[in-house]
Amino acid sequence: MRLNDDDIAKVRSSADIADIIGRFIPLVKKGKSFTAVCPFHDDHDPSLSISQDKQIFKCFVCGAGGNVFTFVQDYEHITFPEAVVKVAELIGQPLQVTTSDFVKQVDPHKEAGYKVMNEAIQYMMYTLNSATGSLAKEYLHKRGLDEKIIQQFQIGYNDEADNLAKFLKAKGYKDSDCIATNVTKITESGIHDVFTSRITFPIHDVDGNPIGFSARTMDPSNPSKYINTTETEFYVKGNTVYNYHRSKNDARKMGFILVVEGVTDVIAFARAGISNVCATLGTACTTNQLKLLKQCSSTIRFCYDGDRAGQAATYRAGKMALELGCKVEIVSNKTDKDPDEIIKEFGIERLQDMIKKPITWMEFVFEYLSSKYDLDNYSSKKDFAQEVMSEIKLLSDDFDRQNFTHQLSTMTGFNFQSMLNETQVSKPKEITPKKKVQPITQAIDGRNKAEDILIAQMLLSIDAAEIYKEKLGFLTSDKQQKVAMMILDEYRKTDKIFLADFMDSLQGDELKKYLIDLTTSEAMPQSYSKEIVIGSIDRIKKWLLEEKVQNLKKQIRTITNEESRNALMQEYSNSLVELRRYIDEESRKKQNSSN
Incomplete structure (x- = not known):
C-alpha cells in the first residue's frame, strides 16, 4: 500500500502520541510528559518517556524511540504503511491512498475457512427469508428486529436435515474446512450441521472476517438458549469482541466504547x-478483550445486565480495565433487565437516557459493594469499608480521594482520617526514568558535542540553519553532516520543523536513533539562541584550525623544496593568527561570563 506524504502528515499531526501509546500500555503523568514501563525490553521501572511537546518517545534503558508511527510499528510488528493506517483508524482519520488496500499474506487454510463461513452466512440469510425460515423471521419481528437490522447484522436461520452441510458439499467446499470452522461436525453417523434449527448471528474478527456464530433456539424448553462456536483456530472467545469491526470507528468519534454482554444487547x-x-459474549471479560477495546477508546463504559451476575461482572471487568489505564464509566441499570427487555417494557427512549447519564467508577463501587455486604453487621461493614478504601487509594485526584473517603466515613461511621493520610502517603510516586545510556551519541570530543548542539539549534529555528549555511556549511562527522543536509532540505519546504514529522524523512535506524538521543538529551539547549549557534560554529572552526595547524607543522618538517616550504610556512603563520583570534575571543567570553 502506498500512502502520499500529505496523508501521512495529516495522520501524524492529528494523532497525539500519548493518547495512541496509552491505547496499548498504561501511562503515568509526569509533569508535561508521561512515563511507562517499556514494552520493548524486560522493564520493571517506568523507563519509557513520552513527550507530548515533541511528539516522540524514548526508552532510557534499551534506547527504543521514535514518533507515533515508530511505536505502533514496533509494538504491533507491522510495516510503516500499516502503522500509518493503524494510527489513522485509532483517531478516525480518513485516508486517501494511491493504490488498492493492503494485500496481506493470508494462510490459505484460513482463507478457505473465511470463504466457508461467508458462504454459510449467505445460505442462512437466504433460508431465513424462505418458507423454511418463516417462523424464525416471525420470531425476530416480534422481538422488534426489522429488515434493516436483520441485514445489518447478517442474521440467518440454520434449518434442519443438515441442509447447510449438503449445500456446502455441493458448492465444492472440503469437509475438513467446514469442520475446522465448526459450521459442521463429524459423528459416527456422518457430517451434520452444528446450529440446527437455530437463528444465527455471525461473529467477526477486528478486520471483519467471519470467525464464528452465536445461535439462538426458539424452543422455550431447550435448556441451551444460546450456543456459540466452539474454540477453533479462527475463534478464540477470550480474544474476540462481538461487533468490534462495526463499532470501532464510531467509538473513536464519540470518545467512548460501550460494552455489553451479548449479541442481542448490541x-x-x-x-x-x-x-x-x-459485546464480550458473556460476563467473563478478559484482559485481551480489554486491550482491544482500549484501542477504540481509553474510556470504556460498561453496560452489563442489571442482575447480580451482571453487576458482579461489571465490578471484575472494571477493575481489570483500570489496571490497563482505562477510564471506566458505568451505565447504571437499576431495572434487573437486559437492554432488549428495557426496550420492550419501557421503550427505546429509556435505553437512550441510561447511556447519556453514566456514573463514575467510584459511584458504582459504593452502589455495588453496599448491596454485596450487610452494613448492619460490624464484621461485614468492616470488610466493606476496607474493600472500598482499597479502590479509593488508587484514585489519582486528591479531591476525589478526600470526597469519597468522607462519603465512606459517613456511610459506616468509621474514622478514616488515618487511612486518608495513608492514602496520601501511598499515592503513586512519579518515577524518573533511569538513564542507563549516554544522553547524547557518545560525545567523545568537544567537536562532536558542538556539532550536536548546532544540529539541535537548527531543528529549533530556521535562523540557526541560515547562520550555519552562511558561516560554516559542513560538519566533520558523516552522520551529523547527513542530518544537517536533510534539515536544510526540509527548510526549503517549510519555515518550521516538526520533529515527529521530520523523523519519517530520515533514512535508516542509525540516523533516527541519533536524532532521538540528541533531542531527548538534557544537555541540549531547549530554545533557539543565536549566541549558542555562533559559539558552536566558532568552536568547530577553532578545532578545525587546530587540526590544520598540526597537519601543516607535519608537512613543513617533511618538505625539502624551499618554495613549497615557504608557502606552507606562510599558510601556517596565517592559520596561527586566525587560531589565536578564536582563542582570545573564547577567553574574553569566559571572562565576561564569570563577571
Missing part, C-alpha cells in the same frame, strides 16, 4: 440508534 442498542457498542 442489537438492542442498534435499534436505539447507538452504534458504538460491542
